[in-house]
Amino acid sequence: MAEKVELIVDQAGLRLDKYLAERIDLSRSRIKDLAQAGQVLVNGKKAKVSYKVEAGDQIEVNILPLEPLDLEPENIPLDIVYEDDDVIVVNKPQGMVVHPAAGHPNHTLVNALLYHTRDLADSPEGFRPGIVHRIDKDTSGLLMVAKNAKARESLEAQLAQKSNKRIYLAIVHGNFAEKSGTVDAPIARNPRDRKQMAVVENGKNAVTHFKVLEQYPGYSLIECQLETGRTHQIRVHMAYIGHPLAGDPLYGPRKTLPGHGQFLHAQTLGFEQPTTGQWLEFSVEPPEIFQKTVASLREKMK
Numbered sequence: 001m002a003e004k005v006e007l008i009v010d011q012a013g014l015r016l017d018k019y020l021a022e023r024i025d026l027s028r029s030r031i032k033d034l035a036q037a038g039q040v041l042v043n044g045k046k047a048k049v050s051y052k053v054e055a056g057d058q059i060e061v062n063i064l065p066l067e068p069l070d071l072e073p074e075n076i077p078l079d080i081v082y083e084d085d086d087v088i089v090v091n092k093p094q095g096m097v098v099h100p101a102a103g104h105p106n107h108t109l110v111n112a113l114l115y116h117t118r119d120l121a122d123s124p125e126g127f128r129p130g131i132v133h134r135i136d137k138d139t140s141g142l143l144m145v146a147k148n149a150k151a152r153e154s155l156e157a158q159l160a161q162k163s164n165k166r167i168y169l170a171i172v173h174g175n176f177a178e179k180s181g182t183v184d185a186p187i188a189r190n191p192r193d194r195k196q197m198a199v200v201e202n203g204k205n206a207v208t209h210f211k212v213l214e215q216y217p218g219y220s221l222i223e224c225q226l227e228t229g230r231t232h233q234i235r236v237h238m239a240y241i242g243h244p245l246a247g248d249p250l251y252g253p254r255k256t257l258p259g260h261g262q263f264l265h266a267q268t269l270g271f272e273q274p275t276t277g278q279w280l281e282f283s284v285e286p287p288e289i290f291q292k293t294v295a296s297l298r299e300k301m302k
Helices: 016-021 028-036 109-115 149-161 233-240 287-299
Strands: 003-007 040-042 057-065 080-083 087-092 140-146 163-174 180-184 188-190 197-199 209-215 217-225 264-272 279-283
Touching: 016 028, 016 040, 016 188, 028 040, 028 057, 028 287, 080 279, 087 109, 087 279, 140 149, 149 264, 163 233, 163 287, 180 233, 188 233, 197 233, 209 233, 209 287, 217 233, 217 287
Parallel strands: 140 264
Antiparallel strands: 003 057, 040 057, 080 087, 087 140, 163 217, 163 264, 180 209, 188 197, 209 217, 264 279
């Protein structure tokens, strides 16, 4: 099914594709494809992406599902923390992409899940069966996977209602004066760099709670609890308040801790079992490189 997005223009003078790219999570090329298919309307009429928007324009975008990829099951080892008839909880290793996409057609968590079981909930996009939420390639830790439509609906509702629990460990640059805090800042695609997300005035609501666990010379170990789940949320929010994640290639400084991407680990995941309503909660230790880095930082305190 197509997803419909409706907007009223509040900033005149931008090209239609640029305006939309800043407000919805689609590339300009994808917006162009939708416009050519007649799925982008301005004031009820089909529009070209070169159209310059005017204040008060009513825009309607029908986001058609992408053609499903040819997903191949792959015999890739999985660290399954829990499984029942409705859900699978997986401890994803750092470096594994969650689902196939441009540049990553295979060797993903989805390919591994398809080898493990045929029971994965269909997805509207076709290329991410079972996937309810995702974490970045270089972020390790826990993901919940839906095995049927009922489970998907329940888990997605819990995400929307913010009733589940998602706690992350992160090593960030700098030290804090406060022991805890909340970052409440909207996130959208960075209008100056399409590869990045950013805090943008008209972005989607995003809230991250953090607690400082330990502090070292130049770095801190923190715990982050997500209230919302925007793309790159923790990475963007921590950079926004001046504490970018160590090792983050997009939002952090070049001079950082050696590793394989950002030091971010989805440590704890809690949710209601879709059928029984029982509360399930799981925690896993961060990968070896994360633990060794923390140990090394602690040594510098002695």
